[in-house]
Amino acid sequence: MSFPHSGAAAARLEIVASTGSTNADLRAQADDEAGWPHLSVILTENQVAGRGRLDRVWTTPAGSALALSVLLRVPAIPMAERGWIPLAAGLAMADAIAAQLPDREVGVKWPNDVLVEERKICGILTEAIGPDAVIVGSGVNTAMTVEQLPVSTATSFAVEGAQADLDLLVAGYLARLDGWIEALAEHGSAVASGLRDAVSARCVTLGRTVRVMLPGGAELVGEAIGLGEDGCVIVDAEGVEHRIAAGDIVHLRLA
Numbered sequence: 100m101s102f103p104h105s106g107a108a109a110a111r112l113e114i115v116a117s118t119g120s121t122n123a124d125l126r127a128q129a130d131d132e133a134g135w136p137h138l139s140v141i142l143t144e145n146q147v148a149g150r151g152r153l154d155r156v157w158t159t160p161a162g163s164a165l166a167l168s169v170l171l172r173v174p175a176i177p178m179a180e181r182g183w184i185p186l187a188a189g190l191a192m193a194d195a196i197a198a199q200l201p202d203r204e205v206g207v208k209w210p211n212d213v214l215v216e217e218r219k220i221c222g223i224l225t226e227a228i229g230p231d232a233v234i235v236g237s238g239v240n241t242a243m244t245v246e247q248l249p250v251s252t253a254t255s256f257a258v259e260g261a262q263a264d265l266d267l268l269v270a271g272y273l274a275r276l277d278g279w280i281e282a283l284a285e286h287g288s289a290v291a292s293g294l295r296d297a298v299s300a301r302c303v304t305l306g307r308t309v310r311v312m313l314p315g316g317a318e319l320v321g322e323a324i325g326l327g328e329d330g331c332v333i334v335d336a337e338g339v340e341h342r343i344a345a346g347d348i349v350h351l352r353l354a
Contacts, residue, residue, distance in 0.1 A: 102142075104270035108277075109169075110138040117145040117161070121168035122226060122236040128170075129228045135170055138277055142167035142269065146238070163243040163255070165265055166236070169276065174231040175284035181233070182330040182344070183289040184280070185211045185225040186298045188235045191275035192221055193301050195268050196239070200261055206303030209323070209332045209348055213239075214303060217350070218254035235276070241265065290328055299326055304348060309334060312347040319343075320351070 106112045111134075118124055121141045128135045146166035169188075173181060189211030196213055197205035203215050213221035221239045228234055240248070240255035241263045248255065256263040282292035289295040299305060304323045311319040311334060321336030331342045 102266045102269060104266045105140070105142075105273065108138075108270040108273040109140040110136045111140065113139075113141045115141065115143045117147065118143050119147055120236075121146060121166045122224065122234055125168040125170050125234050126226070126228060129232050129234065132172070137170065137172035138273060139170040140167060140269070140273065144241075160243070160247055163241065163247055165239045165241050165263075165268075167269060168234055168236040169273065171233045171235060171276075171280055172231060173233055173280065173284070176280070177287055179329065180283055180288055181227075183283060183294055183298075184233055184235070185223060186289075186330050187279040187283070187294060188223050188225065188237070188276055189213060190294075190298050190301050191279060192223065192237055192239070192272050194275050195271035196220060198271055199256070199263055199268060200259060203259060204303075207298065207301045208350065209302055209304040209326075210330070215254050215259055217303070218252055220254050220256070237272075239263075239268070288328070289330065295326055295328070295330075302326070304332060304350065308351045310349040310351055311341075311343055312349070313343075314345055319346075323348075
């Protein structure tokens with residue numbers, strides 16, 4: 100693999116032929132601030148023991164998906180605003196993917212899954228590491244065939260009839276992500292930086308009737324009407340507004 104544009108965009112780029120988990124690999128280096136500065140990246144096309152949200156297993160056939168993890172050092176971002184980092188990552192990845200699929204509808208399902216025509220092409224997992232560092236792990240379905248898709252609601256660049264330029268995809272994602280992280284640090288809030296408006300414009304969950312599976316097993320059905328100042332999704336269920344900070348979202352139908 101050759102990633103010259105990505106190498107220019109990243110502070111440090113490590114490309115590995117195979118690994119268990121790029122997040123775990125980067126986590127092991129996070130204490131070395133000098134050697135692994137802000138915007139350090141590990142990526143592979145063969146991740147064999149990746150994890151998704153709620154500790155779900157994420158594995159793919161070799162060469163069919165791109166796994167990458169980015170180390171963000173965020174001491175200048177207020178703690179109350181750091182919940183926006185996963186949403187910024189989803190927005191950045193959606194914009195990078197949309198640049199290569201210009202004739203498709205690309206959007207973010209709250210908080211940070213990237214969908215192409217309502218089918219998932221990318222999942223993102225964010226981990227706080229220590230007081231001021233965050234690892235953002237992403238898995239993008241690139242060359243996966245229909246038969247290799249894990250579920251019928253997934254897709255890939257190949258299924259969409261496109262061959263991804265992985266170098267430009269990663270470079271575009273890193274540039275956009277770093278730009279939003281800088282904006283959050285400079286302005287001190289997602290509202291003032293424009294991040295909330297940008298995420299809202301890309302978020303296909305808003306305006307939809309959704310089912311929310313809440314921690315503990317409870318469910319809530321209503322219309323997703325907006326994003327709160329802290330990045331939560333606001334769901335109107337029978338006239339009562341609920342602020343959802345964590346939970347699995349299922350899109351039911353257009354409201």
